[in-house]
Amino acid sequence: MQLLLATLLCVHGLATPPTPTSKPAEPPHPFTRIALIGASVTWGFGNSVEIPLETYTHNEPIDLADVIEATLVTDHDIVVSGGDATFFRTPQSSGSRQVNEAVAAEPTLVLALDFLFWYGYGNRGTDLKFHTGADSRLAMLERGLKELDRFTCPVVVFDFPDMSPAIGIMLSSSQVPTPDELAALNTRLHDWAAERDNVTLLPLAATIDEIRTNEGFTIQELQWPAGSLRTIILPDQLHPTTDGTIALSQLALRVLDDRTPSIVPTDYHRDPNAVRSHLDHVEIEEARDAGMPVKSEAPTPPSED
Numbered sequence: 001m002q003l004l005l006a007t008l009l010c011v012h013g014l015a016t017p018p019t020p021t022s023k024p025a026e027p028p029h030p031f032t033r034i035a036l037i038g039a040s041v042t043w044g045f046g047n048s049v050e051i052p053l054e055t056y057t058h059n060e061p062i063d064l065a066d067v068i069e070a071t072l073v074t075d076h077d078i079v080v081s082g083g084d085a086t087f088f089r090t091p092q093s094s095g096s097r098q099v100n101e102a103v104a105a106e107p108t109l110v111l112a113l114d115f116l117f118w119y120g121y122g123n124r125g126t127d128l129k130f131h132t133g134a135d136s137r138l139a140m141l142e143r144g145l146k147e148l149d150r151f152t153c154p155v156v157v158f159d160f161p162d163m164s165p166a167i168g169i170m171l172s173s174s175q176v177p178t179p180d181e182l183a184a185l186n187t188r189l190h191d192w193a194a195e196r197d198n199v200t201l202l203p204l205a206a207t208i209d210e211i212r213t214n215e216g217f218t219i220q221e222l223q224w225p226a227g228s229l230r231t232i233i234l235p236d237q238l239h240p241t242t243d244g245t246i247a248l249s250q251l252a253l254r255v256l257d258d259r260t261p262s263i264v265p266t267d268y269h270r271d272p273n274a275v276r277s278h279l280d281h282v283e284i285e286e287a288r289d290a291g292m293p294v295k296s297e298a299p300t301p302p303s304e305d
Contacts, residue, residue, distance in 0.1 A: 028108045029262055030154050031072060035080035035107035036065050037098040041114040042083030046234045047242045049283040054293040060283050062242065067249050068111070070279035074267040079105040088175075091118040092126070092143055099147045110155045112148060113202070113252060119144030120160045120185040123174040130174070134184045137177055141185055145192050148199070154260065156252050157193075158204035160185045165212070166238040200256050207251060219251050222272065246272045246279075 036042050044063030051058040065081035082098045095115065102110060125136040126143055148155055164176050177185060186205065193201040210217040214229040224232070224247070232244035240248055250272055257263045269275045288294045 027262070029074070030109040030256070030260060031074055031076035031263075031267065032108040033077055033079045033106060034068065034109045034111060035082070035102035035105055036068070036078065036111045037080065037082040037095075037102050038064070038112055038114040039083065039087035039117050040085045040239060041117075041245065041248075042111075043085045044083065044245075045085055045239045046236070047240075047245055049242065049280050051284055051287045051292065052295045052297075053287075054295055058287070058292070060287065062279070062283065064111070064113070064245060064249070066283075067242075067245050067275070067279060070269075070282060071246075071249055071253065071275045072268050079107060088118045088122055091122060091140075095119070095144060095147050099150055103150055107151070108153050109256075110148075110151050110153060111252065112155055112157045113248065114158055115148070116141065116144045116157055116189070117160070120177060120182075120189075121163070121171070121175055123172070134181045137181050137185060138188055141188060145189075149196075152198060154198050154200065154256065155196075156200045156202065156256055158202050159189055161205040161208040163208075163238055166236060170236045170238040200252075200259060202252055202255055204248070204251075207248075219247060220254055222247075222250060222270075242279075243272070243276065246275050249275070 042064045044061060044066070047062050047067075048059040049062055051060050063081065063083055065078050065083075069078060080098075080102045082101065084094045084098065087094045098115075119141050120137060122140070123130055125131050125140050131137055131140075148157065160177070160182055162179075162182060163171065167173050167176055190201065193199040207217065207219070211224075211229060211232055214227060216226045216228060217224050232241055232247060233239070234241055234244075250270070253263075253268050254270070257265065257267075269278065284294060
């Protein structure tokens, strides 16, 4: 009798149809939940929009999040708008704090454009002592890379540009890597990025070199004419102007677009002039809503590109 029951159970088990497996869920669009982390470029150092008031022109500060907000067309949410103008003072603690906040927000995209800058620049290493050469700077970079490794979603980050023209203005010579140190930093960063499918590394170094020739520069089909240097980089030779931040945002979104099938060109404005018009309009309307005496002939809403 026991043998008969065992046989029936075995046959019944073989006859049971397999449980259908559910189709894997599509990953969310990268723009669904965006986190911005970084230093003074993300913070918006020196960036503003002019608000024409009845008696004077007010300069309203803006940050990278404002530029991204003015650029994106598709549904999106900026869940973390980080950026720390004092990142250079304590990069290890500032970076860790920002990453903690971003991880907790469960982003689908991290724009960490200038996040690594002070892990390569600066004059102190992981032990808070003065840098002693390439090894010291590379050890500091590893701390920054370890922070970015905490994300599994797409991460977008700049490589290291040559910002030595800012020496004596915004930077001291001790804060700037030597050419050999800069090359070592970029080699390590490129190797690290090449091993991670979720990392998009932006060629800021080559872009800045082209901008500094002052002979015009391009980002894909976009062209800026000769003499554009002063409209893209602030006199401090370190930070972008508002239009410079718009240009760098175009670089970031276009490179990300090229390697992300779920992003299409209609997800964002691809004309920097349209982005600037939209940004200006938003800030002017917010000033009106706040009761500021905005001139009646202030710009009207831009048309969609």
